[in-house]
Amino acid sequence: MLAWMQTLVSRMRVWLFPGRADQEFEQELETHLDLLTHENIHRGMTPEGARRAALMRLGGITQLKENNRELRGLPFLETFLQDVRYALRMLRKNPGFATVAVLTLALGIGANTAIFSVVYAVLLKPLPYPQPEQLVTVFEAKPQEGIMGNGWSYPNFAELRADNHIFSEMAGTQQHQLTLTGRGDPTVVNTASVTPELFSVLGLKPIAGRTFLPEEGKPGAQAVVILSESLWRGPFGADPIIIGSSITLDKRSCAVVGVMPAGFRFPAISEEEQIWIPLVQDPLFGSWIERRGGHWLRVFARLKPGVSIAQAQAELDAFSARLAKEFPTENAGWVIRMTPLQGMIVENVRPALLVLSGAVGLVLLIACANIANLLLARATSRAREIAVRAALGAGRTRIVRQLLSETLVLGLLGGLTGIALAYWGVHGLSSLLPSSVPRANEIGLDRFVLGFALLLSAIASCAFGLTPALFAANSNLQASLREGSRSGESTSRRRARNFLAAGEIALATVLLVASGLLLRSFAKLTSTSPGFDVQHVMKASVSLPRFQYSTPQQWIAFSNELLARIQAQPGMRDSAMAVPLPITDGFINLAFDIPGTPPPSAGTSRSANFVSVSPDYFRIMAIPLLAGRFFNAHDNLSAPRVTVISKAMARMYFPNQDPLGKRLTFGFPFESVGEKEIVGIVGDVRDVALGQNPGAMMYVPFDQAPFWGGNLVVKSTLGPSSVAGTMRQVVHQIDKDLPVTDIMMLPDGIESSVAQPRFRTFLLGVFAAMAMALAAIGIFGVISYSVSRRTNEIGIRVALGAQSADILKQVLAEGARLALVGLSLGLAASVVATRFLATLLFGVNPIDPLTFAAVAAILATVALVACYLPARRATRVDPLVALRYE
């Protein structure tokens, strides 16, 4: 070890001061020669003979000096720097080649780095909590009915939390919006209602004050609240004495006990919570904690150190079996499952991100193939130079090393340019990213991402550098020297170039097919009729503070007054209340019974999505009436309870019967469960997502199933701003403290529900376009090069009477052959590759013949156009010039 270091130090010294050591060694050799010569003269040689014999005895002076220099200095570094200098000189001498190669690579590296920055932040980076691998989400599921990932009832949660051996801590949360008043305009704040343990599960500390105490999670405790840093810095102006002061939530005063740091986002991750309150204080969920039925509480837990997922799952199985036995009505058929928190968070975006990473990787591969092709072509024209080097004694490794250094320099230049592109690309990506992507706020070019970019450049340089370098080093030295710079190149090298060009086309085919499938899928998605029509419909949300508007009667009175006032406005006759709205809101799935029929057999259940609407809702949304009647103003609390069901529901639950007059038992909130008579059947609606087939739905009159506010929908041809202004104004006439939020045109809301598919379709389209352009450049390069190498041959053909059409045909045929091989390979590969896309597709088969045919046609055209330019040049070859040229 020490000797090794000493060697290095001594070598460094010589490397830094090379001149002196050289001189010294020369001096030493001179003395040695002198002494040897003397000795030889003593033996009776002539002075000249003595000197010559001495020289022979000592060995070649120049070689000795060279050896000595290598031994003393840092030959590896020296030759590397020499190679780098040489490489830079070569690139400067060929600015065209350098620019094309560097830009191609930069594009590939830049796109990969940008996508990787997203993948890293969203999928790979550990969650920002201590020991994130211990965090799990625990959920109830009813697998035989296909219900996965549901919430808990509070009593089930409390029991497991009190008695388990697997979790060091458990917490439950739910979230919704509450009204914040008393600080400027009334606003709605995203609120997480949590059990006090949430903060200790995650292991995070507040930046001021404290988190919740265990006793604050019990009914009857004082109302307390924790603010987010952004809320504290925003509306509260970073008030330094905020802790201990109180704020008004839903018209009730809560004491502020802490402020959480800005980075803390939980449980929503993608959206920003602004406030945390104890679950028991929540105006809605707080009243549910006694109820064992219902699956609404999202549960997170931290595994005890050393407890494996399998161990924990075993205990959960035993626990759910016990629940099913003790409380069969509520828990039969339900099991408890868990998954690592990180996996749960990214579940929705993982497939798309993986597909995009794969796509962008292919783009880089094509870029590498392109550069390799350029290098191969150049290596052919440099064959003479390399042969001269070899003749002068450069070994094979030395030549490979020099050529690799050149590509490494190229790779680094490309990588650095690529990082600059990525910096710009990450900004663009972040602004394009749908807001539903989790952890998007963490995306950036951090150390890890930069390291990735550099590593990728190095790998890429080796990928495109090695083949040409090996070819060059293997070339037949004598032949190269003899034939000069512009003779025919070896068959194997030409084959390699053709292979690369065809490969590029194959890869581009895969990307184009994938992009085409996504495009068609997206077009299908957005052109599918959702079963309703929201043109000119605007919505606004109004939420009534439940400590002020506490009874259903008050909610009904408010909604009727609001609708009456809005409908009195000119041009706003068509207005209604609805909870929830299709697609833009979530959905409420409720179990129901059909009185007088046997309960559903084991393993099946009856459930439908529930909507509470005022009478005009169907007309405004253009949902057709198929049988019976819509709701009317008489369907109120004093009238018999009624419901309108969807066509799908009628078909599923009343096959071959007339549902009208039949009765259903259900209700929401739970207090309003009761029998309702079916009075109408309406058309099906895609209420969950555009890409999801309509399911069973049941509507109830708002006046019989009121909510504390809801969505006001208005269909009007007046301008959006005037409608919005009127809505706000009318609400404030009734109660000036009510916030009016989420005002938007419904078509925009539906549009933003497909933000993720649009995003991935757009990006994949960009990558496919890049791939196609690169592949076109690739085939163009190969064909032009082949034409220029064959100028002589073409000249002879023309001299022998070939027509320009023949030449054109010949060159085009060469290109067409490459394109055909590439296309067939690419289409075959696509059949396999598009299987990975299946989960992202809507209404399109992964092996969609139309897409495949279109891609083949497009690529074939592009390839032929790319070949046409060099082919045209070939037809213009003047035989005289061509022949003299040799």
Added chain:
Amino acid sequence: MAADKSTILQGTLDLMVLKTLDAMGPLHGYGIARRIEQISQEALQINQGTIYASLVRLMQKGWISGAWGTSDNNRKAKFYSITKAGRKQLHAEAENWERISGVIGRVLRIAERG
């Protein structure tokens, strides 16, 4: 010329140089080369230049040190001498060498008898 190509193991040459410096005290390159040839009774005609590669290696390892002085013919010459670390190394290597040559010798004798 055959002697030039005789493959003296690098390590063996280094060992001989060390041994020579140990026995003779400070010497210049020519002196070392001559001494090795004499000891081997001219059986080992080395390419004298290779001495210098060996000297560089030994210097880098810190087993010998060099100082400029004047040679017999009144020319500037670099005189090498063995260092403490070099002596230690020499003993270790010499033992090693004797053990190996002993083993080889025994093997050869057995082979002859067989």
